[in-house]
Amino acid sequence: MIRFEHVGKDYAGWTAIEDLSLTVEKGEFCVLIGPSGSGKTTTLKMINRLIEHDRGRILFEGAEIRSFAPEELRRRMGYAIQSIGLFPHWTVEENIGAVPKLLGWPRAKIRDRVTELLSMLTLDPERSRARYPRHLSGGEQQRIGVARALAASPSVLLMDEPFGALDPVTRDTLQAEMLRIQAASGTTVVLVTHDIDEAIRLASRIVILEGGRIVQSGSPREILASPANDFVADFVGRSDRGLRLLAAERVGDRMRRGETAAGEPLTVDASLREALSLFVARNVDRLPVSDTSGTLVGSIHLADLVRTPSPDAAP
Amino acid sequence: MVKNPVLMVLVVAALAAAIALPFLSHAPNRLLSGQPVPWGLVLEGWRGLAFAPAIILLADPFLPDGRITHALVALAASALIAGMIWLAGDVARAMADAATPAARTSFGAAFWILAVMAALAASDALQKLTREPALRIGLALLLALPAVLLVANGFIDALSIMKEYANRRAVFAAAVTTHLAIIAAMLVPTLAIGLPLGLLVHRRQKLGRPIFAVLNIIQTVPSIALFGLLIAPLAALVAFAPALARLGISGIGVTPAIIALTLYSLLPIVRSTAAGLAAVPGAAIEAARGIGMTRAQIFRAVEVPLALPVLVAGLRVTVVQAVGLTAVAALIGAGGLGAIIFQGLNASAIDLVLLGVVPLVGIAVLADLALKLAGAMLKARTG
Numbered sequence: 132m133i134r135f136e137h138v139g140k141d142y143a144g145w146t147a148i149e150d151l152s153l154t155v156e157k158g159e160f161c162v163l164i165g166p167s168g169s170g171k172t173t174t175l176k177m178i179n180r181l182i183e184h185d186r187g188r189i190l191f192e193g194a195e196i197r198s199f200a201p202e203e204l205r206r207r208m209g210y211a212i213q214s215i216g217l218f219p220h221w222t223v224e225e226n227i228g229a230v231p232k233l234l235g236w237p238r239a240k241i242r243d244r245v246t247e248l249l250s251m252l253t254l255d256p257e258r259s260r261a262r263y264p265r266h267l268s269g270g271e272q273q274r275i276g277v278a279r280a281l282a283a284s285p286s287v288l289l290m291d292e293p294f295g296a297l298d299p300v301t302r303d304t305l306q307a308e309m310l311r312i313q314a315a316s317g318t319t320v321v322l323v324t325h326d327i328d329e330a331i332r333l334a335s336r337i338v339i340l341e342g343g344r345i346v347q348s349g350s351p352r353e354i355l356a357s358p359a360n361d362f363v364a365d366f367v368g369r370s371d372r373g374l375r376l377l378a379a380e381r382v383g384d385r386m387r388r389g390e391t392a393a394g395e396p397l398t399v400d401a402s403l404r405e406a407l408s409l410f411v412a413r414n415v416d417r418l419p420v421s422d423t424s425g426t427l428v429g430s431i432h433l434a435d436l437v438r439t440p441s442p443d444a445a446p
Numbered sequence: 447m448v449k450n451p452v453l454m455v456l457v458v459a460a461l462a463a464a465i466a467l468p469f470l471s472h473a474p475n476r477l478l479s480g481q482p483v484p485w486g487l488v489l490e491g492w493r494g495l496a497f498a499p500a501i502i503l504l505a506d507p508f509l510p511d512g513r514i515t516h517a518l519v520a521l522a523a524s525a526l527i528a529g530m531i532w533l534a535g536d537v538a539r540a541m542a543d544a545a546t547p548a549a550r551t552s553f554g555a556a557f558w559i560l561a562v563m564a565a566l567a568a569s570d571a572l573q574k575l576t577r578e579p580a581l582r583i584g585l586a587l588l589l590a591l592p593a594v595l596l597v598a599n600g601f602i603d604a605l606s607i608m609k610e611y612a613n614r615r616a617v618f619a620a621a622v623t624t625h626l627a628i629i630a631a632m633l634v635p636t637l638a639i640g641l642p643l644g645l646l647v648h649r650r651q652k653l654g655r656p657i658f659a660v661l662n663i664i665q666t667v668p669s670i671a672l673f674g675l676l677i678a679p680l681a682a683l684v685a686f687a688p689a690l691a692r693l694g695i696s697g698i699g700v701t702p703a704i705i706a707l708t709l710y711s712l713l714p715i716v717r718s719t720a721a722g723l724a725a726v727p728g729a730a731i732e733a734a735r736g737i738g739m740t741r742a743q744i745f746r747a748v749e750v751p752l753a754l755p756v757l758v759a760g761l762r763v764t765v766v767q768a769v770g771l772t773a774v775a776a777l778i779g780a781g782g783l784g785a786i787i788f789q790g791l792n793a794s795a796i797d798l799v800l801l802g803v804v805p806l807v808g809i810a811v812l813a814d815l816a817l818k819l820a821g822a823m824l825k826a827r828t829g
Binding site: 201202206210212217219229233280 | 728737
C-alpha cells in the first residue's frame with residue numbers, strides 16, 4: 132500500500148531521515164514510534180506530501196507519490212492530528228463532510244455518510260450534527276477529527292499522535308473505538324505516537340525510529356520478546372517488559388476451550404495483562420472466559436500466562 | 447450599601463454641575479451670547495415633573511442588583527431625556543411668545559450634562575441587562591425613540607437649533623448626503639488597497655515593519671496638515687493633465703479629502719486584516735492542508751471567515767474615525783456636516799455649530815452600533 136525506498140530528508144544542515152525503507156501492507160495498523168526528533172512525524176507527513184522527501188522513492192498503491200497532485204493524494208488519505216484542527220466556524224456535519232464535499236459528492240450522500248460515521252463513533256447523529264466544535268468536549272472533538280479523516284473512506288489513514296492530548300479514560304475509549312473501526316473497515320493505518328503502551332495496544336506492526344533510522348520493526352510481541360538493541364530495550368521498558376508482553380496478547384490465544392471456572396468471565400479479546408490483574412485482584416488461579424456476546428467458551432489458568440503458545444491454541 | 451461608588455460620584459458631580467449651570471439660555475438674537483434662563487422659570491408649575499425619572503437614576507446605586515432594576519434604570523434614563531427635551535421645547539415656546547421673532551432660546555450646559563449622564567446610565571443598564579448584542583442595540587434604539595419622536599413632531603421647533611435647521615433644510619440634507627458619500631467613497635480605495643496590503647503583511651512578515659512604519663507616520667500627520675499638503679500636488683497634476691479636471695479632480699474639494707481619509711484609514715484596516723489572519727488557528731490550517739484543500743480553498747473557506755470578525759472591528763474604527771475626519775475636510779471644500787460647523791464657528795452661532803455636531807455624533811454612534819452588531823454576529827458564527 133505504502134512503500135518507502137531508501138528515502139531521505141534533509142533540513143538546512145541536518146538529516147532528519149537517513150535512509151528509510153519500509154513497506155506498509157494493505158490492512159496493516161502500523162505505528163511509528165520513537166523519541167522526539169527521531170523522524171516519526173516527518174516520515175508520516177512525507178506520505179501525503181505535507182513534507183517533500185529529498186532522496187529515494189515513496190510509492191502509494193504502486194505509483195510514486197509525486198505522480199499525484201498533492202491535494203488529490205491527500206484527499207485519498209485520511210489525516211488526523213493531535214491538535215485536531217476542526218474548523219471552528221463549521222458545524223460537526225460540515226467538518227466531517229469536508230473531504231466528500233471537496234470530492235463533489237451529492238449532498239444527500241454526504242448526509243448519510245455523516246450519520247453513519249457519527250453512529251460509528253458513538254455520537255448521537257441528530258444531536259451532534261448541527262453543533263459547533265466549541266460546544267464539544269475534547270474527546271468528542273477528536274472523534275469528529277477521526278470521523279473527518281474517515282469520511283471519504285480513504286484507503287490509508289494517517290494519524291499524528293491523535294490521542295496525545297486526551298485524558299487517560301477518553302484516550303482508552305478512543306483507542307478501543309479505533310481498533311474496532313480499523314478491524315471493521317480494513318483501512319490501512321499509519322499512526323505516530325511516543326506512547327509505547329498505545330503502540331502495543333493498537334499496532335499490528337511497530338516501527339521504532341531513532342535519529343532518522345528504523346531501529347527495529349515487527350509485531351508488538353516480537354519487539355517486546357527480542358529487542359534488537361539496548362535502545363529498544365530501554366524504550367520498551369526493562370522492568371515493565373513482561374507486563375507489556377502480556378498486554379500484547381489476547382486471552383483468546385491462551386485459553387483452554389471447553390473448560391469452566393467460577394466467577395465473572397473475561398472476554399476473549401481482553402489482554403493477558405488484564406487477566407493477570409484479575410487473577411491478583413480476585414486471588415484466584417483460574418478465570419472463566421466468554422466470547423464477545425457473553426457466552427462462556429472456556430477458561431484460563433494463571434500458569435497459562437507464562438506458557439509458550441502452542442500453534443493449535445489459536446481460536 | 448453603595449454597589450457602584452464610581453457611578454454615584456459621577457452622578458452627584460453631574461447633578462451639582464447641572465444645578466450650577468443653566469438648563470436653557472436666551473438671547474435677543476442668534477449672534478449675541480445668551481443669558482441663563484433662571485431655574486425657577488424652567489421648573490415653573492408642573493413642568494418640574496419632567497425631572498422625576500432622575501430620582502430612579504439617583505437611587506440606582508442603592509437598589510438591589512437585578513434585571514428589574516436595570517430595566518427600570520434604562521426606562522428612567524429614556525424618560526428623563528425625552529422629558530428634558532419636552533421641557534426645553536415647552537419653555538422655549540412660552541418665551542418665544544413674549545419676545546421678538548429674532549430671539550433665540552438654546553440648550554444650556556446643564557441639559558447636555560444631564561443628557562449624557564442619562565445616556566451613559568442607560569448604556570450601562572443595557573449592558574448588564576443582556577449580553578446579546580443584537581437585543582442590546584435593538585433596545586437602545588427603542589429607548590431613543592421617544593426623544594426622536596418629540597424632535598420629529600416639532601416639540602422643540604421653538605428652540606434655536608431647530609430654527610437654524612428650518613432656515614437651511616436643503617443645505618442640511620445635502621451636507622448629510624455629502625458626508626455619507628465621502629465616507630462611502632473613501633471605503634472603496636481603503637479596502638482595495640488595505641486588504642491586499644494586510645494579506646501581504648501576514649504572508650511576508652518581513653514586509654510588516656516598513657509598511658507599518660509608513661502607515662504610522664501618516665497617522666501622526668495632523669489631519670489639517672495632510673489635507674493642506676495634498677492641495678499643491680493635486681493642483682499641479684490637474685494643470686499637467688487637464689482631462690482629470692473634467693472627471694471632477696482638483697486640488698481642493700472631495701478628491702483630496704478622499705485621498706487623505708484613505709491614507710488615515712489604511713493603518714487600522716491593514717493592522718486588523720493582518721491581526722485577523724494571524725489569529726486563525728494554525729491547527730485548522732494544518733488540518734485543511736492535510737485533508738487536501740488547495741491554497742485558494744484554505745484562504746476562502748478557512749482563513750477569510752475566521753479573520754472576518756477582527757477585520758470588521760478594524761472597519762469600525764476606520765469608519766468612526768472617518769466620520770470625524772470628514773468634518774475637518776470641509777476646510778478644503780469637501781462639504782459635508784463640517785461645512786455647517788465651520789459656518790457656525792465663523793458666525794459665532796453656536797446653535798449652527800450644534801446643527802452640524804449633533805448629527806455628526808449620531809452618524810458616528812449609529813455606524814459604531816451597526817458594525818459592532820455585524821462583528822458580534824460574525825463572532826457568534828465563528829466561535
